Amino acid sequence: MKNNTIDAKLLSAQVAIDNALSNETIKAAVALFGYSETKLLAGKSLLDEAQNKQANQKKEYGEQFAATDELDQAVTEANQVYMRHVKVARIALNGMRGATEALQLAGRRKQSYSGWIKQCNIFYTNALGDTAIKAKLADFGIDEAVLQEAQTKVRDVEARLAAQLKEKGEAQESTQQRDEALEALLDWTSDFVAIARIALESDPQLLEILGIVEPG
16 A cells, blocks of 8 residues: 555544544534544554554665665675676686686676675685785786775675665564554544444534545
8 A cells, every 4th residue: 555545544534533532522422322532542542553653664664765775885886896806807817717717707797686795705705815816816906905895895785785684674564563553543443434424414514524525
């Protein structure tokens, strides 16, 4: 369900509940059908819960979007460095089949986050761990310090991916909680509106105060 539709449903429920509680004539009329002030306040509690869950859901998705943007930026920066190193390594290590395999220089680069991270980690771990490879790369300006700095960027991507997945899970959980709270509220409101139509059928203006407009 879209957020703007949910906000509209919450507003309709708020109008009905708040105005029923604040209008003594309406309150007395619906009380005859079992909707005492206590029962109306129970509906108000459901409304408050649904509104809070809706606000929290929006907050959690905002945090997820921010984490995703930070992740994408980190990937872009790290990948620019990584691809430059791969291109240089293919030249520096040309003819060295063992080194080419160790750094996974052949073939296409992985597109998934997990695949890309694995490929990068293999490249930098094996490059840093092999004296001959390091020497060859250093001849082309990629010394140990440069490799370590690039490896740090990849590890930063790993950390940001973990954070993004955490925020994604929390956002999904907040949606489920919001939907459950909204369903409870709408069930209550549906019954209340049906009873209000009966209790106030002789006074359409009071129904309008509750946001209930009968067909003309």
